[in-house]
Amino acid sequence: MPVISPDASAPSAANDAAGPVAAALREKVRRLERAHSAQRAGQQAVPLGVPAIDALLPSGLLTGALHEVEAGPAPSGRVAAHDGAATAFAAHLLGRFGTLRPNGTLLWCRRPFSASDAPPYAAALAAWFDPARLLMVTVRRDEDLFWAMEEGLRCPGMAAVLGEFAHSYARERAADLTAGRRLSLAAEKSGVPALLLRGQPAPPQSVCMTRWRVASAATHSTPGLGDVGAPRWRIELRRNRFGAPSVTETPTWFLEWNDETHCLSMVPQAFHGSTRESDARALESRLVG
């Protein structure tokens, strides 16, 4: 499992005898590979709370980096009807990042759709963080969205910055890349995490540190009741700067959000969709709750 090494720069000191050219080259390479630079290694990371996922990341999600959350297609393959699950997962990440600065502001920038706008609803977001910390920014143009996010990333009192994306934007890839690079540079400089929340799958090329695809998955009812169980999501780690190069298959998990203990737990894939184990678990958690 490739884990970031804080002493990635250590060998350069030893090899200084090789000459200044080698040292300069090494420095250059290190700058190119931002993810593995010593500067990066000094940054804080927030664990997601699921050991199996955290193991793939350098002790969690790095602050001072750009992370993306996109709404994935529904299990049947058709376009997801909405991004309620992705919003919830992004809110979970915001909440995790928010623990590092308990009183810091959370900046949420969004460009509303004209016809049917569904803004985030604070009464539900309260499960993940205190919505009083939110500063909601509404913009009309994507350029303003990037600008507002960058301004937020430079602000010293910021705990995290989230940008919510219009669907149309996915088409302008070049601008997307440049803006993404600017965002990750700003995040890296200030140590404030940046999140992008996309309502639709985004183009594959990106400069983000991690990219998550979130789709809602079928829950498990209390036996005999047919009610809606605890929220379940199918989560794919589509992109991971720290991922092993040999991994060809996208790591996928089924996660369940427990509203009482306020944490995520993994649903074993084999059991997802089958009845017995999950039903027993559901019953158990209900008895405990």
Place this chain on the structure above:
Amino acid sequence: MRLADARALVPDLVTTPGEPQADHRLIETLANWCDRYTPWVAIDPLGGAIAEEGTEACSAGSFGGDAGLLLDVTGCAHLFGQGEAGERALLADLTERLARHDLTCRAAMADTAGAAWALARFAERQADLFCPPRGHREALASLPIEGLRLDAPIIETFLKLGLRRIGDLYPLPRAPLARRFGDQPLRRLDQALGTITEPIEPRRTPPAFRTRLAFVEPIGRPEDIAAATSRLLAALCRQFEQAGVGARRLEIALYRVDGSVDRTAIGTSRPNRDNPRLMKLFEEKLGELDPGFGVELMILAAPEVEAWSGTQDALPDSGAIAASLGEDGTIDLADRLALRLGAENVVRLLPRDSHLPERVQTTGAAAKPASAGAWKRVAEMKGARPTRLLQRPEPVDVMAHVPDDPPSVFHWRQHAHRIVRAEGPERVADEWWRPRPDGSRPPANIVPPYRDYYRVEDDDGGRFWLFRDGPYRMAANGRSTARWFLHGFCA
């Protein structure tokens, strides 16, 4: 006289159509331009341009016969010199500058607006246009009676009676005059003589705080304008400190050499008199200003000020979050964002005591977040809520097996969603104590309308928040009248 008659008398008469709207625009521009002398500028409703000064008033001349401006220059003349000399200098400066723009004008200065109005129109000699302090009684005495701003029939009667000069009215007994002509002549006379006051209504509220900077040579470079702004700001911040206030809104006006004015404004979310911070906000806006051919005067004003609250953490209701706002730069960020995006687009989410889901979440100023934990209490009181709430619930077509059951299928945006799990209903009653949108109150003796909310999951795992608007009732054709709506998307 008709145009045809005039043409007959003077065959080579040059005529142009009248353009009242263009005239009005010009007088508006001139009024803006006159802000350079005083913030207290009014367009004379009767016509005739006047500059006035509480104890002294001055009237600037007219064009086209009846347009005019009134300027209250009380306390402004000292910028041009001491005492009477200053007033004379102001009047001369005004006339000369207008002449430079090829505008013919007559400007008079007197103690009262009425006197200045009369002098600007009827003074015979140039020297009479300036009326020395307390000299208006004598100055007016020799002017024709038309200078009193009276209605035409009254003037006609006065002329028939042989009262040709304003001075002719002085010795007349007041009671019979009022009996015969109503109160207008006496009121106008008293106004002109300053016995009763005549308020001038300014075009825009004059700001309480204002600094100006005039340049010998017109400036045009952005750096110069920035430097000048910084100087003005420093002077204004000193005024704020003395008065114990902070600015909520600042407006800068550039007076260009061609007589036009360009303005821009900044706003802050809490009273501010921190020079560098305000300057930073201005730096964003100065680029929008167009110096044109050069700027000869800049005025910085604070139209909105608030009492300075001392330290930035004096918001007792907002707890720890607000306390940390001042230091951590969030307020500065909010101000910067609001400057570009509009203050209504940079907001906090506030909880509101309401049963209706769409009313629970409201927005407030960026500087005043909800108290810590307030949302948590709201969330605990309510049932499971969606992470996104549609601003306007969207109607959906449903099929339900049993009228009071959750639907088995619903159609939304051309997709059928087969429901496999459902939870509910959660009944939310209408708030009968609030008047309806049309102002009427619901009758007290019937059951108020309500909604039944259901949390449902479709066969694809998507979770939605639906409600049925009111109870099922059979319509005449045997179909139900209840309508279903989609209101939110759950986690």
